[in-house]
Amino acid sequence: MNSNSNNQQNHLGVRQQTRRHFFGSAGVNLGSLGLASLLLGDDLQAQSAPSTSTSEPHFTPKAKRVIHLFMAGGPSQLELFDYKPKLQEMHGQVIPESYVEGKNFAFIKKDATLLGTQRKFRRCGQSGLEISELLPHLGKHADDIAVIRSMKTEVFNHGPAKLFTNTGFQRFGRPSMGAWVTYGIGSESKDLPGFLVMHSGPRGPRGGTPLWGSGFLPTTYQGVPLLNSADPILNLSTPAGIESQGQAEFIDAVSDLNNARLQQVGDPEIATRIATYEMAYRMQSSAPELMDLKSETQETLTAYGITDPAKPSFARNCLLARRLIERGTRFVQLFHTDWDHHGNAGTNLGIPLEQRCAETDQPAAALIQDLKNRGMLEDTIVMWGGEFGRTPQGEPREKTPGRDHHIEAYSMWLCGGGIKGGVSVGQTDELGYYAVEDVVPVHDLQATVLHCLGLDHKKLTYRFQGRDYRLTDVGGNVVTKILA
Amino acid sequence: MIVTSATYQQTSIVSAELITRDPRNRLLARQSRIRLEAEAIRDSSIQSAGVLSTKIGGRGVYPPQPAGIYVLTQQKKAWPESQGNDRFRRGMYIFFWRSSPYPLMPTFDAPEASVTCTRRSRSNTPLQALTLANDRSFFEFAQLLAEKILQSDATSDTDRIRLAMQRTLARNPTPFEQTRLQAFVDAQKTWYAKNPQHAKTVAPDFLPANWELSDAAAWTALSRVLLNLDEFITRE
Numbered sequence: 001m002n003s004n005s006n007n008q009q010n011h012l013g014v015r016q017q018t019r020r021h022f023f024g025s026a027g028v029n030l031g032s033l034g035l036a037s038l039l040l041g042d043d044l045q046a047q048s049a050p051s052t053s054t055s056e057p058h059f060t061p062k063a064k065r066v067i068h069l070f071m072a073g074g075p076s077q078l079e080l081f082d083y084k085p086k087l088q089e090m091h092g093q094v095i096p097e098s099y100v101e102g103k104n105f106a107f108i109k110k111d112a113t114l115l116g117t118q119r120k121f122r123r124c125g126q127s128g129l130e131i132s133e134l135l136p137h138l139g140k141h142a143d144d145i146a147v148i149r150s151m152k153t154e155v156f157n158h159g160p161a162k163l164f165t166n167t168g169f170q171r172f173g174r175p176s177m178g179a180w181v182t183y184g185i186g187s188e189s190k191d192l193p194g195f196l197v198m199h200s201g202p203r204g205p206r207g208g209t210p211l212w213g214s215g216f217l218p219t220t221y222q223g224v225p226l227l228n229s230a231d232p233i234l235n236l237s238t239p240a241g242i243e244s245q246g247q248a249e250f251i252d253a254v255s256d257l258n259n260a261r262l263q264q265v266g267d268p269e270i271a272t273r274i275a276t277y278e279m280a281y282r283m284q285s286s287a288p289e290l291m292d293l294k295s296e297t298q299e300t301l302t303a304y305g306i307t308d309p310a311k312p313s314f315a316r317n318c319l320l321a322r323r324l325i326e327r328g329t330r331f332v333q334l335f336h337t338d339w340d341h342h343g344n345a346g347t348n349l350g351i352p353l354e355q356r357c358a359e360t361d362q363p364a365a366a367l368i369q370d371l372k373n374r375g376m377l378e379d380t381i382v383m384w385g386g387e388f389g390r391t392p393q394g395e396p397r398e399k400t401p402g403r404d405h406h407i408e409a410y411s412m413w414l415c416g417g418g419i420k421g422g423v424s425v426g427q428t429d430e431l432g433y434y435a436v437e438d439v440v441p442v443h444d445l446q447a448t449v450l451h452c453l454g455l456d457h458k459k460l461t462y463r464f465q466g467r468d469y470r471l472t473d474v475g476g477n478v479v480t481k482i483l484a
Numbered sequence: 485m486i487v488t489s490a491t492y493q494q495t496s497i498v499s500a501e502l503i504t505r506d507p508r509n510r511l512l513a514r515q516s517r518i519r520l521e522a523e524a525i526r527d528s529s530i531q532s533a534g535v536l537s538t539k540i541g542g543r544g545v546y547p548p549q550p551a552g553i554y555v556l557t558q559q560k561k562a563w564p565e566s567q568g569n570d571r572f573r574r575g576m577y578i579f580f581w582r583s584s585p586y587p588l589m590p591t592f593d594a595p596e597a598s599v600t601c602t603r604r605s606r607s608n609t610p611l612q613a614l615t616l617a618n619d620r621s622f623f624e625f626a627q628l629l630a631e632k633i634l635q636s637d638a639t640s641d642t643d644r645i646r647l648a649m650q651r652t653l654a655r656n657p658t659p660f661e662q663t664r665l666q667a668f669v670d671a672q673k674t675w676y677a678k679n680p681q682h683a684k685t686v687a688p689d690f691l692p693a694n695w696e697l698s699d700a701a702a703w704t705a706l707s708r709v710l711l712n713l714d715e716f717i718t719r720e
Binding site for chain 1: 496497498499500503517519550551552553554557558559582583584585587590591592593596600602605606607608609610611612613614615617618619620623658660661664665668671672675679682683684685686701705708709712713714715718720
């Protein structure tokens, strides 16, 4: 194909849809649609192949799928992963001016005093990773995970920071990581969407749907919220008074008439439409089946810490995440809210932090173990972290300890497909204020995840408004130190 | 000038040879079929049902939306469901929350309100199928369309099917379509006759006196089929 036709096709996301649906990369099974392939023919398949994305990875991937455990609010790295003896020593002193010269904070002032942690840290596993006592279950998996202690982001307010972490840009409008990934390598699920989003905690994350939106990519790639309500997916249930037989007859009639139209006008888009109705129909049984945990053993439920399988919780979402990837879903994102521990009653580093850890530690660790037992950890990335970290300075709004938003340094962990276990990458200075060694900006993290999936972040582009866009914007370096 | 040109007025019917030679219609040897925009899909359904409000301007409206929209937003938004004619305003008047738009909109590629939009993409997804097939609003449109069919002068099923086709696709059914739709409506009549409770739920609210609920419900089911056809949501 010559470069001219390549360029033209960059603008034709619509037609790319047709082709993607045909070859199942968007999750639509066309096994029964011989007619569609006949109509397309090999020539058209070649011509329709989008030049800017691929349903094949750019190189051999180590991972096939991602489970992103998003801890919304900004978990405190200084209580969980980044122990700083010097900070303990200087507890109560005003932070040296050299650190905060010219800096702005969301709430605290320059004269805020340093806050040593009240949490104990332990060396865990053979690797001796230092992990807080608040995460005892994760501690048992120290040799499985890679901790990045030198994460760095650009914005200190929740909404923009979440957008930045998820879409690589701090304002609305860009595709999210899950959308880029399903755009790049499609999905293996025939009965469920390729990118699903779940939520637990007292409220939804700041930022809302753009966090898992498809931005300027076709909406096929947007994350689909999996809800805890009677309809786990919007409009999944048939209208009142229509039973399964009626729905089947409805789908058949729609398909027959669409098919007649297809034969008459020959537009392959109609074949895709027929396939989407078939998949919608399958989703009506596959989604309730997914949500029904009856087939899980008591042992599994106990391991995740699920006391009531019908009750929404982070633990239940972790188990659902495993069930989703077993069914071929490419990208699963779990938002757990309320990590914004400023120091108010209910949002501080005392009991509220302990509660957040108790809600998430055991399920996340159980997920790692469960994936390991099923041989799925080796090609699944599990990623844990928030939109930023918290300051070494305290923010004593009331009598309870708290910290302000911090963008200069925070911690995350990853494990699974393509990630080295039992390592830590990066260091912060002696107060934990700046990341000083192997700094990992958000775009580097994104580049690394894409790399594990076999995608070159510089090649995964989409042309919009006259230029090529990518998840990592104009940044991004693969963090080779955490690669297995 | 463009719309009156011979090129624009071509049919969108395409031969296998032509679609192979020019899949993207760059040579304009035919008209392109274009799926309607989100708002227009809803407007068309309402228009087919004969209840589209032509009111211009005014405050945003809140047509029914599925439960669970605000589970994943920071705050639960107010959605005071509109009543009366405000349910049938054009889609462009639907109130737009940026963090959680009316779900029909993003599902059918309406852009986010926070960025410039140089073109809308036109995807073709299972979530669109779920929306048209199951969404409460669209089901209400199907019931209203059925109401129009039942209240018409048509005296036979053949005429009713023809009327329904004209209201939705602006053409008469082919012999195949006539037969297929008759078979469908017959099957529904039989089923609803055995399930009167369901028939009551599905039938339009305002029935002419001589109608059985089960027959009326079958026409809602038929209307629902037509409102879900690819042709219905496509500018041919």
